[in-house]
Amino acid sequence: MTQHDLDPQTQPATHDRPTDARAEAFQGVREARSRELAEDYVELIAELIHDHGEARPVDIAARLGVKVPTVSKTLDRLAREGLITRAKYRSVFLTDDGRSLAKECRRRHEIVLRFLISLGLDPETAERDAEGIEHHVSERTLALFSAFVSRS
Amino acid sequence: MTQHDLDPQTQPATHDRPTDARAEAFQGVREARSRELAEDYVELIAELIHDHGEARPVDIAARLGVKVPTVSKTLDRLAREGLITRAKYRSVFLTDDGRSLAKECRRRHEIVLRFLISLGLDPETAERDAEGIEHHVSERTLALFSAFVSRS
DNA sequence: ACTGATTGTTAGCAATGTCTAACTTTATGC
DNA sequence: GCATAAAGTTAGACATTGCTAACAATCAGT
Numbered sequence A, B: 001m002t003q004h005d006l007d008p009q010t011q012p013a014t015h016d017r018p019t020d021a022r023a024e025a026f027q028g029v030r031e032a033r034s035r036e037l038a039e040d041y042v043e044l045i046a047e048l049i050h051d052h053g054e055a056r057p058v059d060i061a062a063r064l065g066v067k068v069p070t071v072s073k074t075l076d077r078l079a080r081e082g083l084i085t086r087a088k089y090r091s092v093f094l095t096d097d098g099r100s101l102a103k104e105c106r107r108r109h110e111i112v113l114r115f116l117i118s119l120g121l122d123p124e125t126a127e128r129d130a131e132g133i134e135h136h137v138s139e140r141t142l143a144l145f146s147a148f149v150s151r152s
Numbered sequence C: 001a002c003t004g005a006t007t008g009t010t011a012g013c014a015a016t017g018t019c020t021a022a023c024t025t026t027a028t029g030c
Numbered sequence D: 001g002c003a004t005a006a007a008g009t010t011a012g013a014c015a016t017t018g019c020t021a022a023c024a025a026t027c028a029g030t
Helices: A021-052 A057-064 A068-080 A096-119 A123-136 A139-151 B021-052 B057-064 B068-080 B096-119 B123-136 B139-151
Strands: A084-086 A092-094 B084-086 B092-094
Touching: A021 A057, A021 A068, A021 A092, A021 A096, A021 A123, A021 B021, A021 B057, A021 B123, A057 A068, A057 B021, A068 A084, A092 A096, A096 A123, A096 A139, A096 B139, A123 B021, A123 B123, A123 B139, A139 B096, A139 B123, B021 B057, B021 B068, B021 B092, B021 B096, B021 B123, B057 B068, B068 B084, B092 B096, B096 B123, B096 B139
Parallel strands: none
Antiparallel strands: A084 A092, B084 B092
């Protein structure tokens, strides 16, 4: 028995399967993290279009609290990923995929927000927390949150 | 009135104050995001030390589902930030700061986890969701979560 | 329609986090 | 105690996300 006989990798591992449930969980979280920004953008773009008829980089930047060039670069990525379309010096539009992602995000956001408020949290803190939490709740948890809101 | 008169920056803004509450919320989330990895590491290191007497990069890597060189580089950052100490080719130790951060993380993790389970979530999903959520809950929300668990 | 203000883009820098490949050190087992 | 296996480090690549500075395009008001 080796000196440091922890669980991982005691057997060779056929190819690359996750070592334990913990690793899977963290990989999930990492995945979520890389999606978060895209979700924030898409959600915000949908909102801007809804409220003001268009989504301009300058407004996106103001709402997110970052500089315009940062937005520009990130929008390039979103376009590459097929979530938005854009033309130079023009405002931004959502693709079908982008729209459906936005809708999905909005739904999650609303459920989390209403849940936190139902729990008794003040609306400002609820908004802040919802912003962070919404990207990390499973469908199962959302269902429970919804149920809680309905029944309260 | 300009064509696109959205709320931001209607007045010049004395120096750099956040444009709206939304921007503040996002900045908070970005802050949280940059802390998340450090928190995950520190929490895991504490756990490894507790369970096995030491925290080795190879075990950290296995638990997080990343490669050892990634861990090595991140540990350098944590050391730079004063959360851990390390000597070449040796395992890792927490500083006082690291220990207290780990404790704090563990506390949040436990509260979130117990809360989700109290709500009726299965333990596996609860664990996954808690992993993502724990970095984004305010103290106020934690208090409500705790209260809910107690009273259920 | 010109001019100046606003908006958007591009280029270039820095930090982070991921990887692989190559190398070094430490540990294990005979 | 030596050879091999396991663990750790370093270097270098790449993507992402932030920034500033410089430049380009569009818009607004006269």
